[in-house]
Amino acid sequence: MDMEVTAWHSLYNAMHAKSDQRPFSMATLRRIAGFARPHRMMLTWYLALGVVLAVLAVATPMLAGQVVNAIEQGGELGLVVGLAVVIAVIAVAEAGLGLVSRWLSASIGEGLILDLRSTVFDHVQRMPIAFFTRTRTGALVSRLNNDVIGAQRAFSDTLSGWSTTS
DSSP states (O other), X not given: OHHHHHHHHHHHHHHTOOOOOOOOOHXXXXXXXXHHGGGHHHHHHHHHHHHHHHHXXXXXXXXXXXXXXXXXXXXXXXXXXXXXXXXXXXXXXXXXXXXXXXXXXXXXXXXXXXHHHHHHHHHHHTSOHHHHHHSOHHHHHHHHHHHHHHHHHHHHHHHHHHHHHO
């Protein structure tokens, strides 16, 4: 019985917990843009690839509909086979471009994380000695690591969320 009460209490607290997220300010957006700036060429390619993949995803069902219409209306065999070949080429292109898109996403994400970790390391190196005597080492390392991992997850989730909706 106690375990059930604890479970319900935990569920209630989780449902009514206040979010830790703060709204983005213009200063935060400028800092994010600063980290993204060195990667803008890869980001441009990634976004363009997303558009191409979206067009290909729409083209396949449209061509399949034309195949069905051609078969239903007794169209030429050459037309049906030609459309089927185009659909197969699009499927192969989608698979290849999808791999390139995932590689770009991973490269951008890892590059951003390297930049973030380097910036954090440089910042910590400039801290006065008194900071390190007041701060527990484990807490500092944990905080630094968790902040960078959180930034990485936010970026990865944003990119992967965008690419699955396109």
